[in-house]
Amino acid sequence: xxxxxxxxxxxxxxxxxxxxxxIASSKFGASIVFYGTVREDNENxxxxxxxxxxxxxxxxxxxxxxxxxxxKKLHIKNKSVFIEHVKGYVGLGEISIIIAVACAHRAEAYxxxxxxxEEVKKRSPIWKKEHYKDKEGEWLKGNPIQxx
Amino acid sequence: MKIKLELFGATRDLxxxxxxxxxxxxxxxxxxxxxxxxxxxxxxxxxxxxFKKIIETSAFCTEDNNIVSDNxxxxxxxxxxxxxxxxGG
Numbered sequence: 194x195x196x197x198x199x200x201x202x203x204x205x206x207x208x209x210x211x212x213x214x215x216i217a218s219s220k221f222g223a224s225i226v227f228y229g230t231v232r233e234d235n236e237n238x239x240x241x242x243x244x245x246x247x248x249x250x251x252x253x254x255x256x257x258x259x260x261x262x263x264x265k266k267l268h269i270k271n272k273s274v275f276i277e278h279v280k281g282y283v284g285l286g287e288i289s290i291i292i293a294v295a296c297a298h299r300a301e302a303y304x305x306x307x308x309x310x311e312e313v314k315k316r317s318p319i320w321k322k323e324h325y326k327d328k329e330g331e332w333l334k335g336n337p338i339q340x341x
Numbered sequence: 342m343k344i345k346l347e348l349f350g351a352t353r354d355l356x357x358x359x360x361x362x363x364x365x366x367x368x369x370x371x372x373x374x375x376x377x378x379x380x381x382x383x384x385x386x387x388x389x390x391x392f393k394k395i396i397e398t399s400a401f402c403t404e405d406n407n408i409v410s411d412n413x414x415x416x417x418x419x420x421x422x423x424x425x426x427x428x429g430g
Contacts, residue, residue, distance in 0.1 A: 319429020320350030332351035335428030337398045
């Protein structure tokens with residue numbers, strides 16, 4: 194079971210309670226909720242916030258592919274996964290991504306949560322523009338997406 | 342043909358709208374489109390090397406949300422998204 198969404202911060206807030214509610218089930222014995230949040234420094238620069246941009250359709254497509262691949266690569270059939278990523282301006286300490294997973298056992302839950310965030314970083318078309326205290330903001334370099 | 346290039350991430354700085362329109366003569370490809378975008382940077386941004394590097398390392402996607410290679414043939418008016426190097430999360 195998968196929930197995948199881009200949260201446009203100009204229209205709504207990202208809500209952790211939605212993640213916990215989605216994965217809650219007595220079928221599972223292990224749940225992990227991962228939050229990505231905005232850090233106050235990066236490469237010796239004082240960060241004041243980050244603006245996230247995304248190609249919404251491709252991001253949702255990538256979330257679905259990552260979820261489906263977890264079946265083949267991690268062999269975790271019975272699972273519940275909630276992935277939301279924001280777009281728009283995010284202040285210090287605020288949430289940019291929530292990945293909530295629920296599985297039968299803890300080892301599966303840890304593996305799945307880690308797998309999803311690492312794959313999102315590699316494959317989901319999301320971009321960050323950092324804003325700084327003493328200088329103009331800049332888009333982070335990132336890594337080229339793979340083409341077929 | 343008219344190509345509406347949709348901008349994302351760092352490429353949003355290439356225009357004050359979220360797209361750039363290119364007119365392409367005859368059949369073309371992503372490889373040709375990439376060259377046209379670099380020509381645009383030469384013209385509008387005095388060959389800004391940072392922009393050129395971003396364009397050289399960008400991928401492209403079609404309206405049906407498929408990432409396509411440089412060999413992809415452009416045979417009709419369409420929207421194409423430029424996907425600069427990514428790094429969300």
